[in-house]
Amino acid sequence: MSRWNISEIFFLGNEGRRRTITLLPGVNIITGASGTGKSTLIKAIDYCLGSSQCELPAHVRRHSFAVGVKWVSGESQMITGRVIPPVGQRTSTRMYVTSGRNLRLPNTLEKFDGLTNVQAGKAFIERAFGIGDPIDYTNDGQAQRGRATIRHATAYMFVTKDVIYNETALLHGLDQADEAKGIIDTMPYFLRVLNEKSVIDERRLRELRRQYEREERKQQKQTGTDDDFHQMATRVLRDALRCGLIEALPVANSEQDLRESLRLARRSNAGLVVNPNENELPALYTQRKELLSNIEAVRRKSRGAKTALLEMSDFEGTVHRQYEKLDIASHIRQVGHVCPVCESPSDRGRDIADTLQNTMAIIRSESTAVEGVRPRLVEHEQELQNQLTELNAQLRGVDERISTWIKQNEENMRLETLGRYRAHLLGKISILLGMRSSERQATVDLNVLRDEIEALDARVDREARQVLLDRAHRKISAYASKAIAELPTVTPCVDVEMEFYSRPPDIAVIEKGQSVVLRLSDLGSDQNYLAIHIALSFALQRYFKEAKSPVPGFLVFDQISRPYYPAHGEDETLLSSKSEDEDVLAMRKHIDYLFKETDAQQDLQVLLIEHAFFADDPRYVQATRERWNRASGDALIPLDWPERAES
Known part of the structure; x- marks a missing residue:
């Protein structure tokens, strides 16, 4: 059975308007200038996976009233959607979830199937993904805390710009106190130790x-x-x-x-x-x-x-x-x-x-x-x-x-x-x-x-569980060590081995021939932090596929070029040159690794959100699904969309 990927992300506006972003298997690239809505795609996917609040920017809220994501796994399909609240409202409790084959995207809110509330919608998604941790209810009918949910799975799918160069948080959500405990507690479940x-x-x-x-x-x-x-x-x-x-x-x-x-x-x-x-x-x-x-x-x-x-x-x-x-x-x-x-x-x-x-x-x-x-x-x-x-x-x-x-x-x-x-x-x-x-x-x-x-x-049998957990740590560490050897790094993260631990989630870096153990805070370079997070993300996805974990085969990276080009405005076209500096060469190594690893895992889908555009790289050009800039007016939500009524 293939893993779940995303085929479309869509927004609904007034007068039957629909903005659709189509994604294909393998690597998908969205490039463009700042302010065109690239990072909004991550927030849209997260909102459609049942997040407690809507973090979509004001421009999207004023010009669209619903957002949806179509997931595919072989011939199975699922559409998840949420009503977008107006500016000033924290969230919406209305959610739409439906599954089947040959599902059509709706053009209006009335054509959205599967109206439900957020709690039931998340339970529907979890059953589809195979997150089978049974729900225990307390006497007041509330779901018991501590169970694995789709909200915990997003930690392994999103590598946002706040995580790319973070020297403390390994995964998305670990820097949030209210989310970190649930992610840590459910990690053995997603590693299939439990x-x-x-x-x-x-x-x-x-x-x-x-x-x-x-x-x-x-x-x-x-x-x-x-x-x-x-x-x-x-x-x-x-x-x-x-x-x-x-x-x-x-x-x-x-x-x-x-x-x-x-x-x-x-x-x-x-x-x-x-x-x-x-x-x-x-x-x-x-x-x-x-x-x-x-x-x-x-x-x-x-x-x-x-x-x-x-x-x-x-x-x-x-x-x-x-x-x-x-x-x-x-x-x-x-x-x-x-x-x-x-x-x-x-x-x-x-x-x-x-x-x-x-x-x-x-x-x-x-x-x-x-x-x-x-x-x-x-x-x-x-x-x-x-x-x-x-x-x-x-x-x-x-x-x-x-x-x-x-x-x-x-x-x-x-x-x-x-x-x-x-x-x-x-x-x-x-x-x-x-x-x-x-x-x-x-x-x-x-x-x-x-x-x-x-x-x-x-x-x-805690001893048997610890044996399985140690085995998972060894495999993920081996995958990550192999990955970081192919990524550009600087001293002291050159020719090293990575050791992964799940409780608490941590990475130890060991230089070959040395007995000193380095932590993330010891690496001292955004380039090293970027390589660590990319290597770990792909290592976890490779292990999830091998262990048949219910985590979808989807990874989104938000601007991996930030350590190299931190002050981008409009999208920058990069062409081959004999005088390419080290930053451009390092960025190309990251792109090569993304394509190579995605091809190796086959049913793993990667969405790369970037400023830079490598016009001389046929793979990069072919994988680019959208290219937005303010001069042409291209953006996630077209500028000619009328504003919605704030009701």
Whole structure:
């Protein structure tokens, strides 16, 4: 199946007048002076593809009331048209779309078929082009954002004069904040990395993840609310117990038991209300004093046990050192009744040896005693630590009760009377009973959401999508690198390779034999920017054809000669000359590449809008469809057309 091209662009005026610009397959050139309406053709095509506002100039608005474009793909044809609003009106909601074979161009508005609104008209065009991203509608019936539309496809078709030498925006529309996000988000779809089903799965996955995060935050907040409820209910019930509203605190601390006790307090008789027991506070202080005394006693014992363990360790070391010093006795156990030196009769050596043996036995017994006492002392010290922990817990409980008692008394003094305090306490109870429980608020099961997210995540297969996206980047980069090698450039964009990335859309330029990566802003020449944009545009179109993307096979370039001839007035005829300067030679290289690449891709159509006219180039002359200048009165909208009625 061939790709969609444009066969005619037409404007309708009063008295049945129609201005038709005919385009053929391959390269089509419109030349002329400034102000003759050349660039208006891009705005006309864009308007007929459902743009939100009409940007046609005032002269066109005053002399024509409708514009249309006829698209062809093999034997299939489609005519899209819009009513041109008068000067001062932003846009028109009336659109005409029809498809079929052998369609005739209308001469009047009444003969325009397929009247509809802009939204339905764009949907019709998308179905014809094959932009099959299914439309999901929200509850209010509006189309969901983020889907691929024909408006995103124009980024790959229009290379306007604002893009030709732009050092930041690679594609048409990327310099507009309200359009850039949609172009970036839908680029994987047009690169055929995503299909219609994966688009739906991806969108559903994003929605589920947002819903999961919302529900998780809500339930975490509810859990915190439950903890707050437990603490507040316990304090209120403790106050209610002291005031006699209830006879005892609930045994269990579950939410249900707490609520039941609160209801019981609210139903209690007013006569049961009594002042807090005045004897309770002194008793609590007495208990606190005893606990502090016990804690101090246990701490002293613990310090004594630790000191004993430390001294025992030191004593054991001393005993061991003494034992080593006296171990010489093991070498003199066989001493007899004679002197070991002169062999004279003597009992002194044997007495000394016996004394040493007795001393070592005593030392061994002391060491054994130490080893026997140590485990019991360690166990005793651990018991003391446990007692300290328990006593500290009891002390905290007594302190809490004292604090609550003091707080209650202060509150009684603030409310002046016990009756007002009781009313205040009952109000707290009513507020607590009015708090919703987590069981009633938890309407979404996070486990179910998590399972659905995991299933969709496995189906989306991000790793496989990334592989396909990297493959698309490599192919487009290879096409663009080959293209820029044939286009005129200047340093540092000579003998380079281009690397394309889709998110965010960017180009990296790498000089061969160098390891430095250059960005667009580093290239520093309008001639380089022009070559980059032309190479990328044709590389994308070549990839779209290979991937069977729904982007039409149509490219329009608006004045690629601007970097070479920035100050044109009337159209300039360029003839061959031996003295042609570098700018003319560079421009000819661009023209040669346009013809060569368009012939290579066959069903790719190029519309070139230019000032310059190469009279010595037969291809250029033959491809020129219109040549306008102010002297002859030739223009997009003839000067003899009558003005329309502004209604």
